[in-house]
Amino acid sequence: MTKKRYGVVGAIAAAALAVSVMAVPTAFAAKKSIVIWADDTRGPALESIVKQMEAEVPGYKVSVRSFASYDALGTAWDKATAATGPDIILRDGSLALSGSKSGKIQSLIISSTTRAAFSKAAIGALTVKARVYGIPTDADVTGMVYNTALMAKAPKTMQEIYDYYTANKTSKGLTNGICSFNGTWGAQPVLTALGGGTWGYKGTTANLSKVVFNSPAFKKNAKKYLLGADGKTNGFFSYSECDSAFKAGKVPVALVGAWNMDGIQKAGIKYAWGSLPGVTEGTFGNQWVGYSAAYLTSYATKHGVRIGANQLLNRFFASEEGQLAFNEAQKTPRPLAHLSASEKTKDLDAAGLGQASRNAVPQLNGPLGDKTGGADWYAVSDDALKDIFAGKDLNTTLDKAAAILAKNFANAAKS
Amino acid sequence: MFYALVGLRGPLALVLKYALLGAADALLILLLSAAINKSSFIIAGVVIATLIFLNYSFITKGAIPLKFLSVGLIFFTIFVVTPTGYTILMSTYNFKTGNEIARESAIVEILNNGLLPDDAGTTYDLFLGKSSDDQFAAILFDPVRSQLLYATERGTRPISEGDITRDSTGFIIEAKGIVKLTDEEFSGLDEVITNLRFPLGDGSFANPQGTDVAARLTQSIEYNKNKDQLINVQSGEIFIDNGEGNFVSKDDPSFKLDPGWRAFSGMDNFKSLFFDKNLRDPFIKVFIWTIAFAFLSVGTTFAVGMALAIALQDPIKFRRFYRGFLILPYAIPSFMSILIWRGLFNQEYGAINTLFGLDVAWFESPWLARFAVILVNLWLGFPYMYLIGSGALQAIPSEIEEAAAIDGASEKQAFITIKLPLLLQILSPLLIASFAFNFNNFNIIYLLTGGGPTNAIDGEVAGATDILISYAYKTAFGTNFQNLGLSSAISMVMFVIVGSMSLYTLKKSKVLNNL
Missing domain, CATH: 1.10.3720.10 (MetI-like)
Structure with a gap:
């Protein structure tokens, strides 16, 4: 064969290979699929109940993509495009605000029956400008657990925990009296139990014009319980390194979320649920309660599965059976958002957290995430506690923080 | 020279060359097919240009230096020039949360947000199919008012129970003059059905929300294409393009409609920096x-x-x-x-x-x-x-x-x-x-x-x-x-x-x- 003929044969072979590859997408053309994105705990649970979900949307295929972590899901969502994005995403309540603003999630038309299946707070948490943007799946809340090997009974006052800590600090090698597994967000019960918190309330309604982060009561109690003679932290309360310390049996009381329970159980810690007591008996600290939700993305319309995805949300995620099946499939049982499903939850941890969620106050993502004053509540509260614990003047620090928060809340109240 | 450098000559070298070129072509055509499927026509254009350039470099005899440079140039263009060019382009846009999507998509989302259910939150049991003239037709049943309607995109008319057949649970399984869509047909037509509106005669309409449920909605915000304005039909408020990627109230420009879109902003990002x-x-x-x-x-x-x-x-x-x-x-x-x-x-x-x-x-x-x-x-x-x-x-x-x-x-x-x-x-x-x-x-x-x-x-x-x-x-x-x-x-x-x-x-x- 001549060189020219080899060339011709080669070119034909190349073309044939190329054409055969073109046929591949046709041969494997996908059925209409509703794609769900979820994190590393919710995703695998949903994968195990795909058949149940598909039963609610005949004619559609359901596929779940699980991400390695909650943050990885967030990063992927930020970068999602119409070509790559999901039709449904499971995310925390703050997505209602940012997603509605960006147009990446769609408002839902939900029936009065669906609305009645959830608390007003749950629906309210996912409502932006009078439109509902998600189906609440579970409550994001922390509750108090106490190590029963250290404290046999639930403490009745903050002083009781404080006394236990100071009496046993050396003998039992305690690192703290109370700690929060989830930073300052999880530490909210301690701040409120000491007379502080974020904003005031008129009845049960948040009063954004009243900042209580620097309330006189909190200043007084923080000096008493949180600071030592040198003006720095006395170690009684910590909102960092709680995970390892509590699991090592070095802290009697911890504020935990559902996602922390697996590790605590594996560490062999014996615990019981309770409510974090305030300074006087019968008063308690309040935690935020936010709601995670299943959202319909605007990509669903572009993918031509909007009705299917909407039906999946209403028939599965908004139903008692769906929420119970989802809860059962998860290794980390969370307090369910669906009222009747929540009552049927048998898991003790979910019940403990469910109790905590009933005592909690709504987490308002708008004011908490507002940065008009220069930084949002998360950064301000974190830095304020850090500065106070490092020995900076408590009154000045709290007043500066409160001034920033006041600007944030005033702006959030406007919008 | 090229073959001498890589130590190969003769038929084996040619076969190897065309095999590798064929594999590269196959991969690029696969990418082209995926890009066309996703309607990413810019990417498809780039892939076509790459295909032509690569084949020209390796098939023609007159472009020997290109044989050494072509692959490197392609990767340089994809991984250096393109991201740099895209970054330059994006630095001239108002591109932030709230201003991320295209203008057309933003209008669609605003109109979608303008779909309001009635005060009672009326929903209908839906039996959706096609009429004898191959148009969408539906039976709507309002369980609260026990009202049965035959609906097309032209309007609705009341019908009686005799026109439908229900199963033992009360679910409509047959209707006169309508051939119900199968599940597969329904999912295949999802993007058409999502925009179906069955007028109810009072400005409101029934819109499918699932395979067997529809909601009674009104369109509270409408888009006037000629004037490029959005109008709240209930309050009469007019929203105009503020030139920065948002429709804002004509009377109060600080009031924006969400979402906005990615708008060209020239050097504004650099100026603010x-x-x-x-x-x-x-x-x-x-x-x-x-x-x-x-x-x-x-x-x-x-x-x-x-x-x-x-x-x-x-x-x-x-x-x-x-x-x-x-x-x-x-x-x-x-x-x-x-x-x-x-x-x-x-x-x-x-x-x-x-x-x-x-x-x-x-x-x-x-x-x-x-x-x-x-x-x-x-x-x-x-x-x-x-x-x-x-x-x-x-x-x-x-x-x-x-x-x-x-x-x-x-x-x-x-x-x-x-x-x-x-x-x-x-x-x-x-x-x-x-x-x-x-x-x-x-x-x-x-x-x-x-x-x-x-x-x-x-x-x-x-x-x-x-x-x-x-x-x-x-x-x-x-x-x-x-x-x-x-x-x-x-x-x-x-x-x-x-x-x-x-x-x-x-x-x-x-x-x-x-x-």
């Missing part, structure tokens, strides 16, 4: 630290690396062992090393505080955090400088040293006045590359300190150890509310700075003169 005090102050602070960090990183790693190279230049006992030992930090993946160092610096459990009996919060103080960053970067970077320094030292002829000794120069004088300038001449391109790398050394900042410490109470926006790249990342992806346009502008400033400095230094060092 330099003239908006809230952005300029942290930017300048970060810029100064970035320069200092890059210089200190190159300086310290070069000093330690060269010192070790010089020390191990002469044969000493266990030299091989020392050399192997010294490049160990280079052999461990840097992200692992950084995370280990992060643990070592931990205030409560870290080995550094434990070993020295300290209680230092390394990452809480700005200067200590900066010191930690430089120290860890020294650990990560000195083996590289040691390796290139050793090579460069061996490249300097020993005769030069001997001549200097004969002329009476001491070892120190010979090193400072002869060897070091020669070394710098040889190593300057690598030092420049190292500077550019450290200027954009995202990993060490992100993994070690996260850019912190930042004190929000004192009004700080950027962290004490934030460098431009980590600051740009935080601006783009740091919180729920992101500003990708501004972040692109920061990236462009970095690109110009690094590019200019590299070009200037390369020209000064004359290392490119012989190329």
